[in-house]
Amino acid sequence: MKKRLKVVLAGLIVFAVIQGCEKNSISQELDSFDSWSNSLSLADVQAMYNSGESFMFDARYLSYTGPFSMKDSITNLGVDNEDMEYPYTNSEGLTKVSYRDSLIFQNSWNNYYMDPARSMTMVRFGELHNLQCLRITNQSHFPPNLEWTNGYYGTEHRFFIEKEGDFKELILKDYGVSYSLAEIKKSPREGVIILLSSDFPRSFPKFNYLILLDLCSENYKIFKFDHW
Numbered sequence: 001m002k003k004r005l006k007v008v009l010a011g012l013i014v015f016a017v018i019q020g021c022e023k024n025s026i027s028q029e030l031d032s033f034d035s036w037s038n039s040l041s042l043a044d045v046q047a048m049y050n051s052g053e054s055f056m057f058d059a060r061y062l063s064y065t066g067p068f069s070m071k072d073s074i075t076n077l078g079v080d081n082e083d084m085e086y087p088y089t090n091s092e093g094l095t096k097v098s099y100r101d102s103l104i105f106q107n108s109w110n111n112y113y114m115d116p117a118r119s120m121t122m123v124r125f126g127e128l129h130n131l132q133c134l135r136i137t138n139q140s141h142f143p144p145n146l147e148w149t150n151g152y153y154g155t156e157h158r159f160f161i162e163k164e165g166d167f168k169e170l171i172l173k174d175y176g177v178s179y180s181l182a183e184i185k186k187s188p189r190e191g192v193i194i195l196l197s198s199d200f201p202r203s204f205p206k207f208n209y210l211i212l213l214d215l216c217s218e219n220y221k222i223f224k225f226d227h228w
Contacts, residue, residue, distance in 0.1 A: 033214045036189060037221035045210045045223050049194045052185030056126035056135055065125040066132040067162055070097045072120070075108070087120040088112075095121035097136060099167060105158060110139040113155075113201065124184075129191050131215055134160045137181060157181050161215055176211045176222040179203075191216045 059065050060072075078090025089109070097105040112119040122137040136158040157177055159170045172181065172195075182196040195211040210223040 033219045037212050042223045055128050055186050056124040059123040059125045067100050068134045070123050088117040105136050107138050107140045112139045132162045175213050175220045
């Protein structure tokens with residue numbers, strides 16, 4: 001009788017462990033980025049973006065930018081214009097950005113899509129759940145085009161992250177970022193950001209994109225729409 005009871009108890013313990021593992025596996029699967037993002041509608045993500053918190057700020061005004069540093073150089077001083085507000089300028093210049101002792105970006109300022117004024121390189125820094133993030137947006141000579149030597153149509157977006165000494169660049173184009181990139185905001189999910197991107201102004205058809213990007217797994221989901 002005792003042997004039979006021990007066998008029954010052992011069987012129950014094994015069954016409970018198996019069930020627990022299955023439930024844990026199911027709960028992890030349900031909590032995955034793909035499951036979460038696939039459960040959302042465009043309206044859900046638009047609401048998230050509208051109520052979301054910005055976490056990246058202009059590096060020129062910050063006293064702390066983590067492992068990143070930047071330097072502006074004026075290459076040709078323009079005429080003062082009180083009506084022109086930062087980041088627009090009549091001057092010509094160059095921005096360099098470094099990660100610790102390594103140069104990661106260097107480019108000149110240029111015109112923003114046919115605008116007569118130049119736009120200074122935008123550098124933004126922010127921290128999100130132990131990640132240190134740096135965003136660079138520049139109107140530049142990228143990609144090179146001999147017909148547009150002054151850099152029209154060249155908008156460059158760069159995004160770098162560091163976590164506990166692990167540094168990398170995320171190629172935003174690979175995650176659905178098109179011509180323009182508006183504010184980057186936090187989402188309700190830890191480590192996931194929301195990006196708002198748009199096609200080139202003269203594109204037809206022209207679309208906007210809300211993109212959920214998990215900075216740790218690098219999984220993403222694009223929500224495409226043709227009006228806001």
